[in-house]
Amino acid sequence: MxxxxxxxxxxxxxxxxxxxxxxxxxxxxxxxxxxxxxxxxxxxxxxxxxxxxxxxxxxxxxxxxxxxxxxxxxxxxxxxxxxxxxxxxxxxxxxxxxxxxxxxxxxxxxxxxxxxxxxxxxxxxxxxxxxxxxxxxxxxxxxxxxxxxxxxxxxxxxxxxxxxxxxxxxxxxxxxxxxxxxxxxxxxxxxxxxxxxxxxxxxxxxxxxxxxxxxxxxxxxxxxxxxxxxxxxxxxxxxxxxxxxxxxxxxxxxxxxxxxxxxxxxxxxxxxxxxxxxxxxxxxxxxxxxxxxxxxxxxVSETAHRLEEIFFATTALKKDTGVDDPQVKGEVPSKIGMLGGGLMGGGIAYVSINAGVQVRLKDKDDEGVGRGLHYVRGILDERVKKRQLSREERDQLFARLTATTDYSGLRDAGIVIEAVFEDLALKHRVLREVEAVTKEDTIFASNTSSIPIGKIAEASKRPHTVVGMHYFSPVHKMPLLEVIRTKATSPQVVASAVALGKKQGKTVIVVNDGVGFYTSRILAPYMNEAAYLLSEGVPIETLDRALVDWGWPVGPVTLLDEVGIDVAAHVGPIMLEAFGERLTPPDTMSKLVADDRKGRKNERGFYLYGKNAKGKKKAVDPSVYTTLGIEPKVGAPVLAEELQMRCSLQFVNEALRCYGEGILRTPRDGDIGAIFGLGFPPFRGGPFRYVDTIGAAEILRRTQSYYDRFGKRWEPAPLLVEMAKKGSRFY
Missing domain, CATH: 3.90.226.10 (2-enoyl-CoA Hydratase; Chain A, domain 1)
Incomplete structure (x- = not known):
């Protein structure tokens, strides 16, 4: 008309x-x-x-x-x-x-x-x-x-x-x-x-x-x-x-x-x-x-200002290629290889097929492959149940995923991502095997959460193609991807890893290599301090409640159960070797491991699970205190602010160390990584916004007071000392 x-x-x-x-x-x-x-x-x-x-x-x-x-x-x-x-x-x-x-x-x-x-x-x-x-x-x-x-x-x-x-x-x-x-x-x-x-x-x-x-x-x-x-x-x-x-x-x-x-x-x-x-x-x-x-x-409220700043930061990251050279453009491969069919591997496979990428999933045996396929299918079925997908759409997505127990079908993969156990020798073996069956320009990405990518790349004939892609569990729900570059990683490889992450729907930050990178590193002293508080007799539920009240999505003890006590016990010594006395833990983790406590995964942790759980309300397993040799100070007055500050300021102090040492590109990336990867309270804006809000001098005063009480693990970050002296800000 x-x-x-x-x-x-x-x-x-x-x-x-x-x-x-x-x-x-x-x-x-x-x-x-x-x-x-x-x-x-x-x-x-x-x-x-x-x-x-x-x-x-x-x-x-x-x-x-x-x-x-x-x-x-x-x-x-x-x-x-x-x-x-x-x-x-x-x-x-x-x-x-x-x-x-x-x-x-x-x-x-x-x-x-x-x-x-x-x-x-x-x-x-x-x-x-x-x-x-x-x-x-x-x-x-x-x-x-x-x-x-x-x-x-x-x-x-x-x-x-x-x-x-x-x-x-x-x-x-x-x-x-x-x-x-x-x-x-x-x-x-x-x-x-x-x-x-x-x-x-x-x-x-x-x-x-x-x-x-x-x-x-x-x-x-x-x-x-x-x-x-x-x-x-x-x-x-x-x-x-x-x-x-x-x-x-x-x-x-x-x-x-x-x-x-x-x-x-x-x-x-x-x-x-x-x-x-x-x-x-x-x-x-x-x-x-x-x-x-x-x-x-x-x-005009502070909360709105912090949340708007997060909005602007994530918007800027959508346009960030991850490298400084504007001429370098990342390429999203049409096919990737996924090594490991566990929760991480299955999750990465799911977000990849959902992004339109073909995935070849490899595990060591049929049982492992089956677990990976079952996990991906479960997510798709849940989306059908919620009417987010039709059955036809589910089947089309699932058809993008194939599986193998050998390296067949990986020749044409643009990126191969490994999510195998956190063992350097194993990762070296897998890297050599991948390079033997893939093209010269195939990118090898490790989903390790703590081992430096440079150490993994030592086994590579082409270290410029090796990069870290650290996803967070559950992968299909957690929004962050931390891409880690070594001194040898080429800008093109970094940009391609970032491009794939964005295609998978992730908010992507790029950090430089180091033990624990950024997110695992800043979480370590936070969890370590929580362990010290428990060793001092602070009741488990009191500690968790205090941190949730401060704005964390879950308390540190609940988080430890969810991540896995065995995983934390494995990462702890790596952090201790790298950072020394600052990350010396109390003697709690070894006692838990000796008692076969892995957390939710085997229904033996700090809290009761499965048939032992009483009702819908989460309850502490009282026997864990016996395992730890601790007498909880039930009824004793505990200042919530003391618990909140001792854990959260450890987190903030380590974030400032990371920026001062060049692990982070910008404070913006540090704030987004902390919020989207680890749950730092969004209304506080991230650790760097938090320092600006409270003031570097006041953060230093509080940190110094704990240093005077507890010693080396509370040593203030050099950058914090410098900023307090100059009265400077991050933003």
């Missing part, structure tokens, strides 16, 4: 190219296209709002227009508010005004007598989703990349343009709480099932379906929405959401669950619950008033 373009909307009021274009069709439907000039995506800015309001004023005043369809000229609809704009705001009042202005603009769309339909292809996130929700109907493409979500909580914010209330209007308070508190994305089909989307259509006819619905609405034909059904979910909805007592219970449970998860460190979660509770009790307008004030306060 031919269209007539309204040329007056091609420029903004200031004479520059407009973000919005209007094309009026002969049938009276105005197609409003959002297309920010010179930008890869549409984001909400003040300029965006001005142009959008001007466009809707023209549509409203044009007698020839009966309805409108809102669409995008980009690959995505609108991906949310512009983060640069938010970060530049210093006053809560300015952020509050921004929220009110955005909400008023969207309310004007909702109040329009001419129906407006959103035609959404690609991502509609944050303010983009709120914009779509303000329209009279939403039509979404059935493309996998079409996603809806309110991710503001991940930046320490809440949706600021009435999106929470509009989700509640369409799908209920429980759905609004879920989307708001998790920040998760929802695909088009699920969004339609929830009532958030009116229609799903193939991308090729998305616009025409949206136009059809817009014309029907203009003609006064009502759109049928899913009505109340007398089934379990709807009866629950009626009981919980439609009466004051039920709502009170719903919000009390939401607060309890949220506080248990956040420990009060993420105020946006509390404000999201506040706004939705106000909506349930007093209605839309009262909730909108509270929302604007809360948005203003959160935008």
């Amino acid at each position: 031919s269209t007539q373009t309204v040329a007056t909307t091609q420029t903004s009021q200031d004479g520059t190219a407009s973000i919005v274009r209007i094309d009026v069709r002969p049938d009276g439907v105005a197609v409003i296209t959002l297309d920010a000039p010179g930008e890869s995506v549409n984001t909400l800015t003040e300029r965006f709002g001005t142009d959008l309001r001007a466009a809707f004023d023209l549509v409203t005043q044009d007698a020839n227009v009966t309805a409108a369809v809102l669409t995008s000229g980009k690959k995505d609809f609108v991906v949310g508010a512009n983060i640069d704009m938010l970060k530049a705001i210093t006053l809560a009042a300015d952020a509050e005004r921004l929220s009110r202005d955005g909400a008023l603009a969207f309310r004007a769309i909702k109040a329009s007598k001419k129906p407006v339909v959103a035609a959404v292809h690609g991502q509609a996130l944050g303010g983009g989703f709120e914009l779509a929700l303000a329209c009279h109907a939403i039509v979404a493409s059935d493309d996998k990349k079409t996603l809806f979500g309110l991710p503001e909580v991940q930046l320490g914010l809440l949706p600021g343009a009435n999106g929470l209330m509009r989700v509640a209007e369409r799908a209920g308070l429980q759905v609004a709480l879920d989307l708001g508190l998790t920040g998760k994305n929802t695909r088009a089909a699920k969004a339609k099932k929830l009532g958030l989307v009116d229609e799903v259509a193939p991308a090729s006819i998305l616009l025409e379906v949206a136009v059809k619905i817009a014309k029907e609405l203009a003609e006064g034909k009502p759109r049928a929405r899913p009505g109340f059904k007398f089934d379990g979910p709807h009866l629950t909805l009626l009981a919980l959401e439609k009466n004051p007592a039920g709502r009170a219970l719903l919000f009390r449970k939401a607060r309890e669950a949220t506080r248990k998860k956040t420990h009060g460190h993420y105020p946006a979660t509390e404000r999201i619950i506040d706004v939705l509770e106000r909506y349930g009790d007093k209605g839309f307008d009262a909730a909108a008033e509270l929302e604007a004030r809360a948005f203003g306060e959160l935008v």
Whole structure:
């Protein structure tokens, strides 16, 4: 169908190219296209709002227009508010005004007598989703990349343009709480099932379906929405959401669950619950008033600043090739070899086939190969169960994985990754065998967590092709990949390892070689200090609780059980040999190993597992104290801050040593590695941001006080001493 373009909307009021274009069709439907000039995506800015309001004023005043369809000229609809704009705001009042202005603009769309339909292809996130929700109907493409979500909580914010209330209007308070508190994305089909989307259509006819619905609405034909059904979910909805007592219970449970998860460190979660509770009790307008004030306060909060900095850091890493020479470009191989079918090998194989790469998995025997194949298939089956994949898609992915007990099929692999046991002699043997059957330029990557890559490369005929690729377990869930380069590793090899990691969906940092690299090295003194605290009689659950309260995802003792006591016992001597007295452990690990305690894997650790576990609540195995020869000081006063500082400052001090010794390229990489690989509290910004926040002089004072008490293991990093003296910062 031919269209007539309204040329007056091609420029903004200031004479520059407009973000919005209007094309009026002969049938009276105005197609409003959002297309920010010179930008890869549409984001909400003040300029965006001005142009959008001007466009809707023209549509409203044009007698020839009966309805409108809102669409995008980009690959995505609108991906949310512009983060640069938010970060530049210093006053809560300015952020509050921004929220009110955005909400008023969207309310004007909702109040329009001419129906407006959103035609959404690609991502509609944050303010983009709120914009779509303000329209009279939403039509979404059935493309996998079409996603809806309110991710503001991940930046320490809440949706600021009435999106929470509009989700509640369409799908209920429980759905609004879920989307708001998790920040998760929802695909088009699920969004339609929830009532958030009116229609799903193939991308090729998305616009025409949206136009059809817009014309029907203009003609006064009502759109049928899913009505109340007398089934379990709807009866629950009626009981919980439609009466004051039920709502009170719903919000009390939401607060309890949220506080248990956040420990009060993420105020946006509390404000999201506040706004939705106000909506349930007093209605839309009262909730909108509270929302604007809360948005203003959160935008200028320390938590939001730290989380925004993480966002910018990860965005920058997406563009970082891992090498300084801009001429060097990494190449993602079409096929890789994977040596080892355990949890690490299976996990790496999965993220590789999921990235479109062919994988040849090798293990020493049929049992090992079977374990690897079973592990990958299990992840795929779980995705089918969650309706993230169809059975056909699962089978197509699984077909990219083949297996062997010898080296057949590895000749054409661009990268071979080994995840065999942490034994240098074994890794040397495997490296020589790989080089004997692969091409001269095949990259050999080790997934070791502690052995220097340079030592592994000593067995290589082509050490420039040897690199470290340190993944974290479980590989399909943990976001970080640590790429380790030796002095001999070529820039091309580093860039290719980084490129593969990004293709696998990882956030990638590149570090220089050394024992433990960066992440394993900074974790070692943290865990070591926890062992000293246990040896002093601090109860296991008291120690874990204190560190979780500080912001770590799990306590150090729980982490030791999860990683494996045997693994830690193996890595410990390597660290001790490299760093000497600073990492001398208390005599606890050897006692645990002698008692065959490996942690969760053999259901013998610090906590009870399997049939010995009592109820759902995790409980300490009291016999572990006997094994360690320790009498826990139950009931004795223990300052949580003392436990938190002794573990966390060891971690921070070692991170500064790594940067001072040139292991890290930048403080940014150190912060991202600590957060994404080891769970350093995101709201604290990483160890380097934390030093800037507290001040190097204060960090030194605290570290020095522990040095005076405990000696060599607390020796302050030389860089910390220097920074405290100069009053300098990392950022």
